[in-house]
Amino acid sequence: MPKPKQDSVLSIIVVSYNTKDITLQTLESAVADLKQAKLLDKTMFFVVDNNSQDDSVEAVKNYFNKTKLNHEVIANKDNKGFGGANNQAIAKSQGKYVILLNSDTITQPGAFKTLVETFENNPIDEASAHLSSSSGIKTDRLGIIAPMLLNTDKTIQAQGGNFPTLLSLTAHMLFLDDLPLIGKLLPSTQHTGKNRRMGKDAKELTAVDWLGGTAMMIRREVIDEIGDLDSAIFMYGEDIEYCMRAKRHHWDIAIQPQAKIVHLANASAGSENALRGEIKGYIYLWSKFKPFWQLPLVKLILWLGVLLRMVLFTVVGNWRKAGIYRRILLGFHRL
Numbered sequence: 001m002p003k004p005k006q007d008s009v010l011s012i013i014v015v016s017y018n019t020k021d022i023t024l025q026t027l028e029s030a031v032a033d034l035k036q037a038k039l040l041d042k043t044m045f046f047v048v049d050n051n052s053q054d055d056s057v058e059a060v061k062n063y064f065n066k067t068k069l070n071h072e073v074i075a076n077k078d079n080k081g082f083g084g085a086n087n088q089a090i091a092k093s094q095g096k097y098v099i100l101l102n103s104d105t106i107t108q109p110g111a112f113k114t115l116v117e118t119f120e121n122n123p124i125d126e127a128s129a130h131l132s133s134s135s136g137i138k139t140d141r142l143g144i145i146a147p148m149l150l151n152t153d154k155t156i157q158a159q160g161g162n163f164p165t166l167l168s169l170t171a172h173m174l175f176l177d178d179l180p181l182i183g184k185l186l187p188s189t190q191h192t193g194k195n196r197r198m199g200k201d202a203k204e205l206t207a208v209d210w211l212g213g214t215a216m217m218i219r220r221e222v223i224d225e226i227g228d229l230d231s232a233i234f235m236y237g238e239d240i241e242y243c244m245r246a247k248r249h250h251w252d253i254a255i256q257p258q259a260k261i262v263h264l265a266n267a268s269a270g271s272e273n274a275l276r277g278e279i280k281g282y283i284y285l286w287s288k289f290k291p292f293w294q295l296p297l298v299k300l301i302l303w304l305g306v307l308l309r310m311v312l313f314t315v316v317g318n319w320r321k322a323g324i325y326r327r328i329l330l331g332f333h334r335l
Helices: 020-036 056-067 081-092 111-120 166-173 220-226 238-248 266-270 272-289 292-315 319-330
Strands: 010-016 043-049 071-075 097-101 105-107 142-150 215-219 252-263
Touching: 010 020, 010 081, 020 043, 020 056, 020 105, 020 111, 043 056, 043 081, 056 071, 071 081, 097 111, 097 220, 111 142, 111 215, 111 252, 142 220, 142 238, 166 292, 215 220, 220 238, 238 252, 238 272, 272 292, 272 319, 292 319
Parallel strands: 010 043, 010 097, 043 071, 142 252
Antiparallel strands: 097 215, 105 252, 142 215
16 A cells, blocks of 8 residues: 655545445546646545445455555444544545545546645635634635535536524525525525525635535645544534534635536435434534524424425425425434
8 A cells, every 4th residue: 555645735535335336436537637637646545434335445445456546445344424434534644635525426627626726826824814804705714625516417516505503594494595585695504596605607716604525625734723523423514513613713615616526426415314414413513512592492493494394295295205304303302
């Protein structure tokens, strides 16, 4: 196994769990882009496998053995979750920039070069970072960026949003952010529907409160200052939590629309585990960061949101989704 180089620019971390074929596709597309950008010899790959049962580990090792890339494969004997698995690789990484890359992504040409150049063109300016106004994109302490995410048909895939507040959570859970006229003006924990902040022709670096962990690139100084992901979150919400901590340390967060990565699976976002995880994530975030008196209100907002979705999916005849939300509602007290 090649050792990481001291002058490493990128550390790419991919967490896999029974995704052998698409994990290989993810690696191949990333390698093709890095080769074109002449960054391949300055990149270290980490693949952390969460005890897959589909020969993912063997397939990934064979791929790296053939390509002779700088890499390390970490094969867990149990499922550490998204945060825990990423943390294992973050602890070993040496890159100037660390990117958490989902195993169901396809890197588009120029993506990594654009992301690296975005950081290089926005050096840290500590003299002004702590004095900056809260409006607009601040590039004096740019710490976390992500590419524009695309669906397989190359339409924009929504990601990121406003930090959780009682108002932003209410707008999201009760569909207030989808209302005509007012929807786009309301803060929402999810920038979807009327609340989507970025169009397909966007070119400028776009400030967001939080962005998704699907393809999150982090400046090394951020990790040195605030640490790694919160491993208490098994999955769903760890990206919001990390951005909240970063913002509290005056790091700026933005999406770079000129870099593009296709995210295949977003279908998993509608699974029962994902929906339960999202709700548990919000409850955890409030327990960690917010005044204790808000938590009962948050649980009420989430409960109403689940109830509303169950009713709507029942009305339109989507019995699968209606059943998922009904089961979540029945077990809500255990979340």
